Amino acid sequence: MVERSDRAPLLDWEEVPPAEKPDEAGDDSEKPPASPSSSRALGCSAPGFGWSTSPGGPKSVCIDTGGGGSGSALPATSITPWEEKDQIVSVFVVAFNTRSGNMLEWCLPRDMDLDGVEFKAIASGSHRVSTDFIYFRKGSYFGLACFANMAVESAVERGARMKSVGILSPSYTLLYRYMSFLEHQVRLQLQAPGHYSPLEAFYEDKRALLPPGGERVVTVSPAHTWSTTLSHSMHPEMKITHPAGCMSQFTRFFGEQIMVIWKLALLRRRILIFSPPPVGVVCYRVYCCCCLANISIPGVGVAVPEFRPFFYVNVADISALENELAYVACTTEKIFEEKKDLYDVYVDNQNVKTYREGLKPLLRLSAADKDKYRRLTEQRQMLLYSQEVNGDSISSEEDLFILFFLEQNNRIFQTLSEVAGSPDPTLTHESVRAMGLDPHGDRLFLLHLLEIYGYDTLLLSDQLCCS
Numbered sequence: 232m233v234e235r236s237d238r239a240p241l242l243d244w245e246e247v248p249p250a251e252k253p254d255e256a257g258d259d260s261e262k263p264p265a266s267p268s269s270s271r272a273l274g275c276s277a278p279g280f281g282w283s284t285s286p287g288g289p290k291s292v293c294i295d296t297g298g299g300g301s302g303s304a305l306p307a308t309s310i311t312p313w314e315e316k317d318q319i320v321s322v323f324v325v326a327f328n329t330r331s332g333n334m335l336e337w338c339l340p341r342d343m344d345l346d347g348v349e350f351k352a353i354a355s356g357s358h359r360v361s362t363d364f365i366y367f368r369k370g371s372y373f374g375l376a377c378f379a380n381m382a383v384e385s386a387v388e389r390g391a392r393m394k395s396v397g398i399l400s401p402s403y404t405l406l407y408r409y410m411s412f413l414e415h416q417v418r419l420q421l422q423a424p425g426h427y428s429p430l431e432a433f434y435e436d437k438r439a440l441l442p443p444g445g446e447r448v449v450t451v452s453p454a455h456t457w458s459t460t461l462s463h464s465m466h467p468e469m470k471i472t473h474p475a476g477c478m479s480q481f482t483r484f485f486g487e488q489i490m491v492i493w494k495l496a497l498l499r500r501r502i503l504i505f506s507p508p509p510v511g512v513v514c515y516r517v518y519c520c521c522c523l524a525n526i527s528i529p530g531v532g533v534a535v536p537e538f539r540p541f542f543y544v545n546v547a548d549i550s551a552l553e554n555e556l557a558y559v560a561c562t563t564e565k566i567f568e569e570k571k572d573l574y575d576v577y578v579d580n581q582n583v584k585t586y587r588e589g590l591k592p593l594l595r596l597s598a599a600d601k602d603k604y605r606r607l608t609e610q611r612q613m614l615l616y617s618q619e620v621n622g623d624s625i626s627s628e629e630d631l632f633i634l635f636f637l638e639q640n641n642r643i644f645q646t647l648s649e650v651a652g653s654p655d656p657t658l659t660h661e662s663v664r665a666m667g668l669d670p671h672g673d674r675l676f677l678l679h680l681l682e683i684y685g686y687d688t689l690l691l692s693d694q695l696c697c698s
Contacts, residue, residue: 318439597672
């Protein structure tokens with residue numbers, strides 16, 4: 232019997248695939264490690280508003296972002312849970328055919344427009360991996376598909392059978408619930424093709440009631456929980472099933488470069504991340520980029536372009552990306568690097584680069600960037616020590632990383648608002664340092680920030696004119 236993943240519980244309509252034959256089981260060493268049973272939700276939270284980021288309900292985290300000196304810490308931030316209803320608008324099976332390539336094999340509802348989903352559910356280059364999962368956008372919906380590649384003794388299939396089973400929803404926040412189900416179903420489709428009854432039962436149980444016309448806008452933040460001003464600048468919870476966590480792994484992967492990515496995200500630049508398969512962990516990096524730009528101060532960010540997560544994209548998405556003012560996405564197709572008009576920032580492995588002359592200076596770390604990264608790593612070490620010595624099971628790395636950048640962003644815009652409302656709306660060395668920025672090294676970043684967020688009444692002190 233296939234081992235049950237603990238990413239999500241088995242559901243009533245889920246059927247466990249028949250036992251795998253030894254020669255079809257594949258190499259277990261290529262499979263991603265199973266998530267621990269304590270896998271937790273990664274939240275992007277603000278004072279008084281937010282999501283549960285750890286089991287056990289609301290809690291508080293105290294974050295030091297260093298803007299007011301080495302001993303300055305912001306008040307504890309409360310993280311409060313909320314619930315969102317299931318809204319599955321489609322379920323589908325995609326297969327790779329040796330003659331016609333990727334093809335939509337089956338779907339519900341039958342009249343759903345799934346044109347192009349076959350190239351999203353099976354990413355380019357997936358034949359090189361045994362399993363994967365992919366988050367993506369399809370029109371006004373978000374999708375999650377689980378892919379599997381099984382060796383078969385078939386000349387017609389050229390020795391390999393590849394399929395993906397996926398779902399679509401207006402929001403990405405609850406797709407994680409069905410990761411286990413999709414993983415099991417794609418194995419079932421590989422071992423017993425054409426067995427769709429569990430998928431039919433699943434769709435009948437979870438399908439969304441859509442308004443007339445079927446289409447609706449993409450849900451980025453739950454409207455019933457957030458005010459209009461807040462939802463534009465915050466991103467909802469996305470369950471992270473990677474065993475090493477998401478934001479913590481993201482930060483360690485990029486190291487000090489995360490401060491460069493943070494600034495570019497806050498400036499609402501178009502960020503494209505390239506990586507060969509597997510795609511799943513890179514989709515999490517897309518989500519983490521969005522969380523770097525969270526702001527919870529009412530009214531801030533309303534007039535700036537929304538920083539939209541596209542997750543996995545391919546050449547079929549080029550026309551859609553051409554119309555986006557701000558986004559973050561990932562791809563396995565190297566040809567995107569040549570499409571310089573589609574993005575502002577291109578991330579290849581840990582190499583962050585841009586072809587925009589006005590942005591190139593932002594790729595250099597300022598003294599304040601290095602200091603913030605040092606403070607972040609120190610706080611992480613203190614947290615890990617507390618967890619080991621004191622048995623602190625409540626605080627988490629994910630909360631620390633998310634709230635560190637949230638509070639940093641809030642500090643910047645709180646200071647800007649205070650200076651803008653003062654009799655002398657001039658930014659000085661002291662006010663820039665209060666934001667946690669370098670008066671000289673971050674001058675260009677600050678100029679971009681003032682322009683994008685509409686602080687055009689603020690003046691820069693003559694002291695800040697020389698870097």
